[in-house]
Amino acid sequence: MTPTVTLEVRDLSTHFHASGTTLKAVDGVSFSVARGKVLGLVGESGSGKTVTGFSIMRLVDPPGFIAGGSILFQGLDLARISNEEMRRLRGNRIAMIFQDPMMTLNPVLRVDTQMVETILAHESTSREEARQRARDALGMVGIPSPDERLRSYPHQFSGGMRQRVAIAIAMLHRPELIIADEPTTALDVTIQGQILAEVQKLTRQFGTSLIWISHDLSVVAALADEIAVMYAGRLVEQGEVGEVLDRPLHPYTKGLIDSVPSRNRRGAPLRQIQGMTPSLANLPSGCSFRTRCPRAAEICQQAPATREWLPGHTARCHRPHHLVEEPA
Amino acid sequence: MVSYLLNRILQAGLVMLVMSAIVFLGVFAIGNPVDILISPQATALQREEAIRALGLDLPVWHQYLNFLSNLLHGDLGRSFVFNVPALQLILERMPATLELAIAATLLALVAGIPLGLYAGLAPKSPVSSSIMAGSILGFSLPSFWVGIVLIMLFSVHLGWLPSSGRGDTAVWLGVRWSFLTVDGLAHMAMPVLNLALFQISMVIRLTRAGVREVILSDYVKFARAKGLRESRIIFVHILKNILIPVITVVGLNLGTVIAFAVVTETIFSWPGMGKLIIDSINILDRPVIVAYLMLMVLMFVIINLLVDLIYSVLDPRVRLGAR
Amino acid sequence: MAATSIRSIFGGRKGGEQTPFRRFVAEFAASKLAVLGLVVLSMIGLIAIFAPWLAPQNPYDLAQLDIMDGMLEPATTGGSGFTYWLGTDEQGRDMLSAIMYGLRISLFVGAGSAVLAFVVGATLGLVAAYFGGKTDALIMRWVDLQLSFPSILVALLILALLGRGVMNVVMALVIVEWAYYARTARAAALVERSREYVEAAQCLALPTRRIVFRHLLPNCLPPLIVIATMQVASAIALEATLSFLGLGVPVTEPSLGLLISNGYQYMLSGNYWISFYPGVALLVTIVAINLVGDHLRDVLNPRLKS
Numbered sequence: 001m002t003p004t005v006t007l008e009v010r011d012l013s014t015h016f017h018a019s020g021t022t023l024k025a026v027d028g029v030s031f032s033v034a035r036g037k038v039l040g041l042v043g044e045s046g047s048g049k050t051v052t053g054f055s056i057m058r059l060v061d062p063p064g065f066i067a068g069g070s071i072l073f074q075g076l077d078l079a080r081i082s083n084e085e086m087r088r089l090r091g092n093r094i095a096m097i098f099q100d101p102m103m104t105l106n107p108v109l110r111v112d113t114q115m116v117e118t119i120l121a122h123e124s125t126s127r128e129e130a131r132q133r134a135r136d137a138l139g140m141v142g143i144p145s146p147d148e149r150l151r152s153y154p155h156q157f158s159g160g161m162r163q164r165v166a167i168a169i170a171m172l173h174r175p176e177l178i179i180a181d182e183p184t185t186a187l188d189v190t191i192q193g194q195i196l197a198e199v200q201k202l203t204r205q206f207g208t209s210l211i212w213i214s215h216d217l218s219v220v221a222a223l224a225d226e227i228a229v230m231y232a233g234r235l236v237e238q239g240e241v242g243e244v245l246d247r248p249l250h251p252y253t254k255g256l257i258d259s260v261p262s263r264n265r266r267g268a269p270l271r272q273i274q275g276m277t278p279s280l281a282n283l284p285s286g287c288s289f290r291t292r293c294p295r296a297a298e299i300c301q302q303a304p305a306t307r308e309w310l311p312g313h314t315a316r317c318h319r320p321h322h323l324v325e326e327p328a
Numbered sequence: 329m330v331s332y333l334l335n336r337i338l339q340a341g342l343v344m345l346v347m348s349a350i351v352f353l354g355v356f357a358i359g360n361p362v363d364i365l366i367s368p369q370a371t372a373l374q375r376e377e378a379i380r381a382l383g384l385d386l387p388v389w390h391q392y393l394n395f396l397s398n399l400l401h402g403d404l405g406r407s408f409v410f411n412v413p414a415l416q417l418i419l420e421r422m423p424a425t426l427e428l429a430i431a432a433t434l435l436a437l438v439a440g441i442p443l444g445l446y447a448g449l450a451p452k453s454p455v456s457s458s459i460m461a462g463s464i465l466g467f468s469l470p471s472f473w474v475g476i477v478l479i480m481l482f483s484v485h486l487g488w489l490p491s492s493g494r495g496d497t498a499v500w501l502g503v504r505w506s507f508l509t510v511d512g513l514a515h516m517a518m519p520v521l522n523l524a525l526f527q528i529s530m531v532i533r534l535t536r537a538g539v540r541e542v543i544l545s546d547y548v549k550f551a552r553a554k555g556l557r558e559s560r561i562i563f564v565h566i567l568k569n570i571l572i573p574v575i576t577v578v579g580l581n582l583g584t585v586i587a588f589a590v591v592t593e594t595i596f597s598w599p600g601m602g603k604l605i606i607d608s609i610n611i612l613d614r615p616v617i618v619a620y621l622m623l624m625v626l627m628f629v630i631i632n633l634l635v636d637l638i639y640s641v642l643d644p645r646v647r648l649g650a651r
Numbered sequence: 652m653a654a655t656s657i658r659s660i661f662g663g664r665k666g667g668e669q670t671p672f673r674r675f676v677a678e679f680a681a682s683k684l685a686v687l688g689l690v691v692l693s694m695i696g697l698i699a700i701f702a703p704w705l706a707p708q709n710p711y712d713l714a715q716l717d718i719m720d721g722m723l724e725p726a727t728t729g730g731s732g733f734t735y736w737l738g739t740d741e742q743g744r745d746m747l748s749a750i751m752y753g754l755r756i757s758l759f760v761g762a763g764s765a766v767l768a769f770v771v772g773a774t775l776g777l778v779a780a781y782f783g784g785k786t787d788a789l790i791m792r793w794v795d796l797q798l799s800f801p802s803i804l805v806a807l808l809i810l811a812l813l814g815r816g817v818m819n820v821v822m823a824l825v826i827v828e829w830a831y832y833a834r835t836a837r838a839a840a841l842v843e844r845s846r847e848y849v850e851a852a853q854c855l856a857l858p859t860r861r862i863v864f865r866h867l868l869p870n871c872l873p874p875l876i877v878i879a880t881m882q883v884a885s886a887i888a889l890e891a892t893l894s895f896l897g898l899g900v901p902v903t904e905p906s907l908g909l910l911i912s913n914g915y916q917y918m919l920s921g922n923y924w925i926s927f928y929p930g931v932a933l934l935v936t937i938v939a940i941n942l943v944g945d946h947l948r949d950v951l952n953p954r955l956k957s
Binding site for chain 1: 544
């Protein structure tokens, strides 16, 4: 275990028991995040990226449960520690930012209450001291007149401001790891840019590792060091962000990149991935992408293993782009 | 907002007018009021004098106007039985009923919220199933039946609690109250529980439904992600969100509790206005009946006005005058 | 009673196409508790209907009563050699027979008022939904107004004006209950009204009455049936309460509530059975109806959503 690795997830599986069947929302996922680095976790909705984030936080609601694998956070296996040990880590050394800022703050509690309680949950300090730190945290994320804002209720804030509050709460204890679950999706584009810049500044300043969960490749391209692509509960491709975006190996990754409209491809017909995301209840046998895959062949009826096709660049595919001939 | 408010007050006034007409027609037009108001031993001359004195020789619309004008002056006639103003008679009995109703409402909150909270947090436990089954019974069983069972158990069989009356009272703010003495509290125990049962069931359901909804919300999950202790999540983040609607609903139900006190007061011989109205109906003391009904209608009109105002404050669409 | 009417309505409507009805029966039978409730309810219904033939005694034929057998405890044999399994009241009336006759009146009042309120309420609700505008506003304003008062107060008001009597109680209950049906029927009909088949019927210039009753009503039935089941239970409870207060049925036709009320004065001296057993009969009836109604709601609801 090298000290520079903040989080190492090995073979993580999170299952849901629903009406007699077991759905594998996360199925044997492995990745790691180095200190101060940003991992972009990308996939369509329902691909299991959010469940992966919640599994690391041990906040999967029943009927979901972590079925196997390990989540090594600085050598400590989060899948094995007690609930109380996990609680002490949450919001303290591992923090999370949610998707919809309008829903994450409790509507009936003042902002200072919601910040101070986070400090007091992990440290025994005076209420005054905690309030002072909450005030500083609000100032740090660019909220004007923080003293006044502390006494406000969430509904007195705009969506962007609320997300800043949530980020300030996440940063209160200078965590080693932040999991951000599409925190800018619900915001306007200009606000999105501001939040991204803010997060980038803070993580660089404090050497925080970041898992940025998103379906938006352009955001991930701008922010992430590494990228991991999920499809139907599995990681299908992983590597350094420039490498993966320039030379996608998995046909699904290529499809995702091609379906982003961009200026370079003006006039050219937009491409799309055929078909629909399959339901977890009836995935195709073998490679779960094969029914939508333009490169599918007979071999794809057997499940592919994850293979390091290029240095530091893995894919779970029998017939990756650039490396295996196009079918005739 | 102001026009909405005026509109609602106008509507409330209209409701009062309609109800006064119904009560007037019901009590004074159906049946022969002379037979009720004047003793059968009176001579023909006396009858005629009385009829003129009471304005009964006037046309119906005129009589109704007289009734309305008396109503506006707070004059609802004199009780035939007690020979005192009907309104005064009712107001004398009101503290006993209010004491019962307020105690029952408080009991509903104190007992219902913890039970509903538990049932919402552990919906699959057998204890929760029993709580919910109990609340269905509390909803569907007639309260007089439960009252009788209570008396049978605690008064007849065990002999622990008195079955009727207010017991010893003490004076506070110029009014006699039972809750200030030990004996009074013992007399209150069963009636309060009996009256509260329906409300407890309702509070349990409201609280449980609220917990089930709030517990899935992002802000509760975010509170967990902040590493808060479970006790703080339950008692601050969840409970505070549920408390406001539950207390609002229960508070607005005070009128219903007062109306249902009719049953409880009859079972436990509690000398409040509910028992008075039942006695008055049985001995045809019509001025008292009219006074009680008009008072109840007034109370509910005010409560409904409050409900509308509270919703208009809570719902911005109403506040902006969309209606 | 209630259960048989549900069955006949469903059978009548879906008689031709057996599958939805069979699916309904299968879904209903899935809950053992609800089936138990239905069985108990059917038995209660049969007892009520055939009380004059089943009861050991006609409790209101004074010639059959023996005053010497007054206030006998349950399961004692009286002077005439007749065993009173549930005891007797102060007039020597067999409580078992009195309960059977009392059930008859309680169920008649409950079911009768539910049927009448169903007819009145559903009609007004459908009319409100179909015509909309001022008709709708007028009817629904009245419904809202009435539902803002507790049922006991409305019933009290009406009975204070009308005096006691079986038909007066039924009328009071109908006035209390119709608003629930009207609101439900209107809500369901508003959903149905926007469907194509109603527009098609209007294009064909079918008479309004035909559209409302032949097209709208059948599709609003499931929620109305659920309401009706629940309302039978609450009507029985309310009638019992009113009779207990002395405002309900007359002493010559005692329902369960009045039997309980009559026995109440003897209870404190330890003669519990005069009140207690009619109370048990009332409890069993109400719980059985609620078991059936609760499950009926679960079975009929998903179909409403889909």
